[in-house]
Amino acid sequence: MKDIRIAIIGHGFMGHEHEKMLSDFPGIRLVGFSDIDPTQLEDVGPGLKRYASNEELLNDPEVDVVMVVCNNNQHRDIVIQAANAKKDIICEKPVAMSLAELDEMEEACRKNGVKFTVHHQRRFDPDFRTAKAVYDSGTLGDVYTIKNSLYGFNGNMHDWHVFISEGGGMLYDWGVHLLDQMLWMMPGVKIKSVFADVRSVINFEVDDYFKILMRFENGVTGEVELGTYYLSDRKEGKWFERHWFVGGNKGTAYVDGFHPEGKIVRTSHLLQNVGNKRTMTSAGPTRSFGPAPEGTILTEPLPEVHTGHENYFENYVRAYHGEEEFLVKIDETRRVLRLMDAVRESAKTGRSVDFE
Numbered sequence: 001m002k003d004i005r006i007a008i009i010g011h012g013f014m015g016h017e018h019e020k021m022l023s024d025f026p027g028i029r030l031v032g033f034s035d036i037d038p039t040q041l042e043d044v045g046p047g048l049k050r051y052a053s054n055e056e057l058l059n060d061p062e063v064d065v066v067m068v069v070c071n072n073n074q075h076r077d078i079v080i081q082a083a084n085a086k087k088d089i090i091c092e093k094p095v096a097m098s099l100a101e102l103d104e105m106e107e108a109c110r111k112n113g114v115k116f117t118v119h120h121q122r123r124f125d126p127d128f129r130t131a132k133a134v135y136d137s138g139t140l141g142d143v144y145t146i147k148n149s150l151y152g153f154n155g156n157m158h159d160w161h162v163f164i165s166e167g168g169g170m171l172y173d174w175g176v177h178l179l180d181q182m183l184w185m186m187p188g189v190k191i192k193s194v195f196a197d198v199r200s201v202i203n204f205e206v207d208d209y210f211k212i213l214m215r216f217e218n219g220v221t222g223e224v225e226l227g228t229y230y231l232s233d234r235k236e237g238k239w240f241e242r243h244w245f246v247g248g249n250k251g252t253a254y255v256d257g258f259h260p261e262g263k264i265v266r267t268s269h270l271l272q273n274v275g276n277k278r279t280m281t282s283a284g285p286t287r288s289f290g291p292a293p294e295g296t297i298l299t300e301p302l303p304e305v306h307t308g309h310e311n312y313f314e315n316y317v318r319a320y321h322g323e324e325e326f327l328v329k330i331d332e333t334r335r336v337l338r339l340m341d342a343v344r345e346s347a348k349t350g351r352s353v354d355f356e
Ligand SMILES: NC(=O)c1ccc[n+]([C@@H]2O[C@H](COP(=O)([O-])OP(=O)(O)OC[C@H]3O[C@@H](n4cnc5c(N)ncnc54)[C@H](O)[C@@H]3O)[C@@H](O)[C@H]2O)c1
Pocket: 009, 010, 011, 012, 013, 014, 015, 034, 035, 036, 037, 040, 054, 068, 069, 070, 071, 072, 074, 092, 093, 094, 119, 120, 121, 159, 160, 172, 173
């Protein structure tokens, strides 16, 4: 089968990541890069083209697919230009800054008959896949809460990420990933309502903290929390905290770190609470927070998952040749944008918002 020839617009942080991933990827030939700032192209690897402009890249007959990997406020125009140039398109997340933008982009792709999908490789993050494997296994019984959180320690946010007009802020940045993962955890399950707090703790324009509660129609409350400014006195090691917590009536899963460590803690029998009587535990007569009866708590390892970001492009290659569907559907990215609108509305009004 012919290699898919991909060229990339934007050689910043993520452009470099794509260069590493795609320079020698089965089924893909990376052709080259364009960037509005020519200095960004100075370290493009050997054998790859450095286009003088986006137009030159879009007009190159040797390019089948264009990846749009620049500032969020550039996605709409460049996707539309690429569609009009009859190129298939992979756009970085967040696909667009608004639903109206996404509608225009999708219409341009439909009109030109080009393939259009979005880079949501974090659907293959091992921590997410581990939490999902636990959820899917049913081992925790009736799940009532799933928490998905990420905390940075020193408030770092750089460059265009601190400007609203460029699509900055953490909701557009990590929020999109965390919400997409939460929706993908339980595909097809509707969200009844959303309550959110979104703040600028140390930034002037953009959000750098959010807590989002989603009430799903299957009874699960999903919680997504991100803070960039959880100060830590740690001197070495990692500079963030990443956690999943999944709670059910038969067990609890702790999934910590991007390459997760953690455990499943289960009980051999559901605790029988007795009305009008005190429960005698090894800590004496107690109510809510005493230890469980001896021998009833079982600790189990987390399931092993074998996933990585390369799986995104493996799916892309197969889907491009019609062997399966693209993993990321535009309607799924539209649902995340709608959810982010509800999040912003709730944060503004201080009230929960009915969703689906
Ligand atoms: N999927 C992920 O995990 C992930 C991770 C990081 C960033 N991203 C996304 O990738 C995109 C880029 O983010 P980044 O962190 O690499 O930013 P960046 O600032 O490091 O890089 C952006 C590059 O785009 C160039 N650029 C801007 N406007 C342009 C235009 N009109 N034409 C050509 N080039 C232009 C800039 O000069 C810069 O080199 C964003 O949409 C971001 O959300 C995705």
